[in-house]
Amino acid sequence: MKRNSIYTKVLSLISLSVAFWFVSCDKELNLQPISEISADEFYNNAEDINLAVVGIYNGMYDVLDKEWILTELRSDNTYMSPRNSETANVPFRQVDRFVLTSQNIHVEDYWRACYRVISLANNVINQIDVVEDPELAGRYEGEARFFRAHMYFNLVRLWGGVFLVDRPISGAEAKTMDRSTTEEVYDFLLEDLEFAAENLPGTADGSELGRLTRWAAKTELGKALLTRGGTENINRAVTELSDVVHNSPFAYLDDYAGVFDISNEYNSEILYAVRYQTGSVGLGAPFANYFAPMQSDDFVVRGNGDELNVPSTSLSQTYEAGDERKAASMADTWIGYNGIVNESKHIIKYNSDFATVDDAGNDWPVIRFTDAMLLLAEAINEVNGPTSEAIDLLNKVHERAGLTAYDNSEVGSYFDFKLALEKERKLEFAFENQRWFDLVRTGRAITVMNTHFATEDQYNDPDRPQFNTNPIEEYQLLLPIPQYEIDLNPAIAQNIGY
Structure with missing residues (x-):
């Protein structure tokens, strides 16, 4: 059993956070799961804020429970088992085959889970003034703003422009909101990540093990800048990721399997992971x-x-x-x-x-040190081509897997390096919800997915033509806005094609 970590705080908070969620599960738009509870009465001091912050960590369980469906299952890494009957688990197969609609339950559930976390974060940020210690207040707000940014980063990559909610709001106000643009969402989340990188501590040990550090925020900031693209953003990504790779206390392990060894969790390679604990205590992973x-x-x-x-x-x-x-x-x-x-x-x-x-x-790893390494290599290649530093970073990850280093002639051009890096990330982060976002960021999603559908047997079985899958189109890179949102406010624009 894991001891001396955020687990003890999560266990103490589960009944409280679950009660909050039950109160709010039917609120309009579900953008404010506890905003109509008297936050002024609950958040009276730093201890209350700390419990509320731990509640945000706890909110990640619902997020991860659905995230793999909209990322990994939607990529070329995995598919819905053809051994499931035509009528079994239909919403999963709809996602896998890109034939989902705005009423798909997994689309709705993930959207709701993300906005629950955003709402929990907003309540902390809104009440942070009750924390008298400026450093502690900065840390708690940094944690809240990291999670808010993390949710918006996932939302904007999956849906494009979404609803920007930066404070607790009423159900009536939520019904009048409109979607912000993609650029506005990126502006917002980057500001949150910058705050987190400046205010989170450099380490989190002992009873704080499992809590965020500035290095996790910097890695996420670098990835968001790289994803947004543009020379200025990519140059900034190089700066942030270089700081993580060269100056942080984190490092990659010599043994890949050791990263996921349950007896060695939260090792030096893990910048942030969602923590699980077996033992029928309500914290087990499914x-x-x-x-x-x-x-x-x-x-x-x-x-x-x-x-x-x-x-x-x-x-x-x-x-x-x-x-x-x-x-x-x-x-x-x-x-x-x-x-x-x-x-x-x-x-x-x-x-x-x-x-x-x-x-x-x-545990489920969300940010690993090798992610920072390969993101830095990618950013360098985007700016200057495959420099010796970029190739060295790629080779360190490649050789850690037990493979022979790439020769410069194999990865010496921009495109050769890009494809080698794409393959490396595919294998390094298999089943960690990274692949779909990688394909979208690099502009390779349509090409790779259409090859996937054309070559994998389960999509081309003459005896089960109902599972055959057509090539995807540009509009399918985004998910549909959940139908219940459109029903609550018909003025909201649905994503094109749905």
């Missing part, structure tokens, strides 16, 4: 069961798997011989009764020993 093969009983993880997120054939084949990341991330088979080998690809990155279904203890 992903091992979501991703394990169906009818695998207890041979893969405790209880049957749902097989909702299956590694693609192309991903399995992309790993080179000797790439140690594959054995730590996925398997092509599993051994069942009487030693029978079952051909069934499945994710193992989040597997561990646990006694109750949907109660694994594996």
Whole structure:
């Protein structure tokens, strides 16, 4: 069991935050889950604010429960198992095949979860003046603003322009809001990340283990600048990411598998992860069961798997011989009764020993040090081409996987380096909700996904033509605004094509 960390604070807050969420689950727009509760009466001092901040961390559980559906399942890394019947788990298959509508439950649930976190953050920011210590106030506000920015960064990449809410609002006010532009959303979230980078502490140890540091904020800031694009933003990204890579106390581990070892969580490579704990305490992770093969009983993880997120054939084949990341991330088979080998690809990155279904203890990494390294290499390549520093950063990650370093002749041009980096990130961050965002950022999503649909068997089965999938179009890079938002305010513009 993990001790001396944010877990103890999360456990003490669960009943409080759940009560808040139940009060608010039917509010209009769901942009203000606790804004109609008397925050003035609750947030009276620094201890109250601290509990509220921990509530924001707790809000990430609902976010991650759906995020893999709209990112990983929507990428070429995975697909919805063809062994599920045509009528089973239809909303998952709609996302996988890009035939979802504005009424898809996963689109709605993820949208709501993000805005719950934003609302929790807004309540902290709105009441931060009750904290008398300026340094402590800056830290708490920095944590709140990081999470608000993180939610908006995901929202803007998935939906484009969304509703900017920077304070607690009433249901009546929410119904009159309009979507902000993509540029306005980026301006807003970058300001939040800059504040977080300036005010969060450099370390978080002991009882604070698991809380954010300025280095996590700087990495997110660098990624957001790189994603927004433009010479000035990319140059700024180089500055922020260089600071993380060269000056932070974080470092990549020698062993890739060790990064995800449940006995070594929050190691030097983890800048921020959502923490889970097994033991039927309400903090267990469901992903091992979501991703394990169906009818695998207890041979893969405790209880049957749902097989909702299956590694693609192309991903399995992309790993080179000797790439140690594959054995730590996925398997092509599993051994069942009487030693029978079952051909069934499945994710193992989040597997561990646990006694109750949907109660694994594996943390989910959100920001890793190797992410900062490869983002820095990408930013350098965008500005100056593949310099020796950029190639060195790529090779450090590549060699850590047990592979031979790239020769300069293999990655010496801008486009060769870009493709090598794309492949490296695909394998380095497999099943960590990074792949879809990478493809969108680099402008490669349509090309890669249409190849995926044209070559993977499950989308081209003549015996199951109902699962065949057409090439995607530009408009499908964005998700539809949830229908309930449009119903509440018909003046809101739906994304084109939906």
